[in-house]
Amino acid sequence: MRVLLLEREQARYAELLRSAEPDLELLHDPAQAASCPVWLVQPDLAVPLLRQGLRPAWLQSTWAGITPLLASGLPRDYRLSRAVGIFGQPMAEYLLTYLLAHRRRLLARLASQVERRWDDRAPPSLRGCKLLIVGAGDIGTQVARLLAPFGVELRGIAARPRVIAPFAEVHGLDALAEQAAWADCVLNLLPDTPATRDLYDAALFAGMRADALFVNAGRGSAMVEADLLAALRGGRLAGAVIDVCREEPLPPGHPFWEAPNLLLSGHSAAPTDPAAMAELFLDNLRRYRSGQSLRGEVDFVRGY
Incomplete structure (x- = not known):
């Protein structure tokens, strides 16, 4: 089978795939896209081909987010699957890093050291930290499972209320403000859809605890940047860790660079691991060949 492979790390992908499936014919030239029924591509490299009217029978995205592929004017009459099941541990490690830094007052202690001031605050x-994961899907649930042994109190937000282990409670999106007011830390993992844009606004930040931490590792469109800045500057929020922004890379003049108690992590929270992605692709390839549903198959109407 011919597979179009377009990825910035395509040499590594090619090595992994050829080792596991020597019969795959991997093509790297976009000019050969029309002859490939299957594409394994990162979304931004697929968009120019789709705009030309080309489309595969099935496209496997190497990203969890597939927003570029949902742009106006692009075709939607093909099967699309996004990367799933491979980001839970790196996302949990990311959150654990910054949550521990916040709880242990890492930056404040560094400042104390620079000032040669002994800081012995306990x-x-x-244990007992109230964590709200907004986006209790594949990644959010894996994050919850990995943090549960630390004794964290876990609640989630999903499209609708339901039971998902290990969350004590999972509420619908309409309960976001109420649940955010409960939390010591709010982790946003929502995809970019019309229903998730500008959710984190002045009203929501005003309802959060003044000692709470806000972490956005979902999409930049979910937060009103000016409202987050106002909350931080006014002391109405203890801190924010921002992995994703509306404009990336962040321009030099953006106020986030100098905002108080805000840390930028440069869209690095959960990078795609080629080995895990290749394993997912090969599993989906077996499903595709046998006519089964694909892991991470996208509903174009829902947008994820």
Whole structure:
């Protein structure tokens, strides 16, 4: 089978795939896209081909987010699957890094050291920390499972209320403000859809606890940047960790660079691991050949 492979790390992908499936014919020239029924591509490299009217029978995205492929004017009459099941551990490690830094007052202690001032304030444990994961899907649930042994109190937000282990409660999106007011830390993992844009606004930040941490590792469109800045500058929010922004890379003059108690992580929260992605693709390839549903198959109407 011919597979169009377009990825910035395509040499590594090619090595992994040829080792597992020597009979695959991997093509790297976009000019050969029309002859490939299957594409394994990162979304931004697929968009120019789709705009030319080309389309595969099935496109496997190497990203969890597939927003570029949903742009106006692009075809939607093909099967699309996004990367799933491979980001839970790196996302949990990311959150754990910044949550521990916040709880242990890492930056404040560094400042104390620079000032040669002894800081012996006792930090709170993660046990009992109230964590709200907004986007209790594949990644959010894996994050919850990995953090549960630390004794964190877990609640989630999903499209609708339902039971999902290990969350104590999972509420619908309409309960976001109420649940955010409960939390010590709010982690946003929502995809970019019309229903998720500008959710984190002045009203929501005003309802959060003044000692709470806000972490956005979903999409930049979910937060009103000016409202987040106002909350931080006014002391109405203890801190924010921002992995994703509306404009990336962040321009030099953006106020986030100098905002108080805000850390930028440069869209690095959960990078795609080629080995895990190749394994997912090969599993989906077997499903595709046998006519089964694909892991991470996208509903174009829902947008994920």
